[in-house]
Amino acid sequence: MALTTTDPLDAALVKADFPLLARTVHGKPIVYLDSAATSQKPTVVLDAMQHYYETINANVHRGVYAIAEEATNALEAARGTTRRFVNARSDAEIVFTKNATEALNLVVQSWGRTNLSEGDVVVLSHMEHHANIVPWQMLQAEKGIEIRWIPLDPEGRLDLTDLDRLLDGAKVLAVTAMSNVLGTFNPVRRLTDAARTAGAISVIDGCQSVPHSATDVQELGADFLAFSAHKLCGPTGIGVLYGREELLDAMPPFLGGGEMIRDVTLDGFTTNDLPWKFEAGTPPIAEAIGLGAAIDYLSSLGMDRVRAHEKAITTYAFDTLTDRFGDDLRIHGPQNADERGGVLSFAFKDLHPHDISQVLDQHAVCVRAGHHCAKPLMKILGVGATARASVYVYNDTSDIDALADALDATGDFFAF
Numbered sequence: 001m002a003l004t005t006t007d008p009l010d011a012a013l014v015k016a017d018f019p020l021l022a023r024t025v026h027g028k029p030i031v032y033l034d035s036a037a038t039s040q041k042p043t044v045v046l047d048a049m050q051h052y053y054e055t056i057n058a059n060v061h062r063g064v065y066a067i068a069e070e071a072t073n074a075l076e077a078a079r080g081t082t083r084r085f086v087n088a089r090s091d092a093e094i095v096f097t098k099n100a101t102e103a104l105n106l107v108v109q110s111w112g113r114t115n116l117s118e119g120d121v122v123v124l125s126h127m128e129h130h131a132n133i134v135p136w137q138m139l140q141a142e143k144g145i146e147i148r149w150i151p152l153d154p155e156g157r158l159d160l161t162d163l164d165r166l167l168d169g170a171k172v173l174a175v176t177a178m179s180n181v182l183g184t185f186n187p188v189r190r191l192t193d194a195a196r197t198a199g200a201i202s203v204i205d206g207c208q209s210v211p212h213s214a215t216d217v218q219e220l221g222a223d224f225l226a227f228s229a230h231k232l233c234g235p236t237g238i239g240v241l242y243g244r245e246e247l248l249d250a251m252p253p254f255l256g257g258g259e260m261i262r263d264v265t266l267d268g269f270t271t272n273d274l275p276w277k278f279e280a281g282t283p284p285i286a287e288a289i290g291l292g293a294a295i296d297y298l299s300s301l302g303m304d305r306v307r308a309h310e311k312a313i314t315t316y317a318f319d320t321l322t323d324r325f326g327d328d329l330r331i332h333g334p335q336n337a338d339e340r341g342g343v344l345s346f347a348f349k350d351l352h353p354h355d356i357s358q359v360l361d362q363h364a365v366c367v368r369a370g371h372h373c374a375k376p377l378m379k380i381l382g383v384g385a386t387a388r389a390s391v392y393v394y395n396d397t398s399d400i401d402a403l404a405d406a407l408d409a410t411g412d413f414f415a416f
């Protein structure tokens with residue numbers, strides 16, 4: 001990429017880095033607008049993973065032969081890249097998991113089961129993904145903890161009017177940094193400050209924010225932050241849990257088996273150092289290498305430019321869809337691109353989201369339809385499902401135009 005750091009992103013150049021985006025669907029060029037579910041992967045990520053399998057495939061932290069050491073070095077280099085990407089203080093604070101869901105479950109099962117008992121309070125919000133609800137509900141069933149909920153204002157922001165009261169006596173505040181349905185960016189620093197003042201730890205779901213904006217865990221003041229590689233140009237099969245070292249250090253292991261042990265006897269075991277204490281079994285080696293390559297790729301674009309690009313496309317989408325469809329199309333969440341990321345959940349006429357999605361597919365436009373793993377939020381919005389278009393570094397205004405044209409055709413198709 002021959003871009004300087006101050007140029008806006010050239011989405012056409014970026015698109016050329018993603019082989020899948022060259023394909024056609026139903027005879028038409030694909031328009032991929034489902035990056036909130038998973039992003040496409042650039043060639044550099046695919047090459048890095050293939051290079052591992054072709055040249056240094058060996059298990060890590062065990063062999064003393066050359067390729068085993070190279071594989072170990074590559075895995076640990078990816079951890080360092082991830083640490084710098086979120087500005088953690090040390091590699092010990094970066095735990096590789098299967099995905100963000102497992103990272104959140106790790107916090108609940110390890111920190112939560114150790115530190116919470118009957119009546120202890122965990123504060124969540126109405127816009128959480130199931131991955132940040134169900135693990136806490138499982139603990140509620142086991143231990144009888146109390147869950148309190150931060151409500152939303154009419155525009156789909158967190159309503160923080162009663163935050164101090166909700167946090168009074170709480171042990172945990174667990175919230176998303178950005179809603180995967182409403183697009184809302186939450187004021188994470190304000191939330192982590194309030195949690196700390198109340199004596200609670202903060203758990204931040206960074207699944208939707210980390211791929212789309214610069215992240216500094218120290219500036220955010222987060223105790224834990226979870227995210228998945230597959231939403232940030234990386235492979236499936238690997239997620240990240242950032243945790244403050246003092247907290248991780250005091251926590252018991254989550255899963256047992258190789259890699260997480262220091263010693264095992266017939267009488268018991270002792271645990272490995274951080275972060276391996278939380279990485280039982282053979283880790284996702286190729287996936288970690290792919291994650292490192294994905295982060296290098298995004299860093300070469302510049303996360304501030306990624307955010308600026310998505311903000312511009314989101315603004316264009318709001319203007320285009322409003323101009324063309326007026327009251328027939330309603331986008332959920334804040335109406336101002338400053339307050340939100342490029343996730344556009346919408347209602348169109350009185351059509352069912354699955355019908356919309358199916359007709360859009362005939363025009364090669366890929367959007368998600370459903371509850372987006374946020375059923376409590378769907379209920380609060382008073383809908384069973386939404387259609388959702390979401391943008392990333394490789395989308396440009398032509399993709400939004402294609403969405404609008406396909407929506408026009410959808411309206412015609414169902415006009416009878």
Ligand SMILES: Cc1ncc(COP(=O)(O)O)c(C=O)c1O
Pocket residue numbers: 036037099100101102129131132176178179180205207208228239373
């Ligand atoms: C906000 C949010 N949290 C958590 C998750 C779960 O991510 P994963 O399925 O990669 O574990 C998602 C995925 O859609 C998400 O959008």
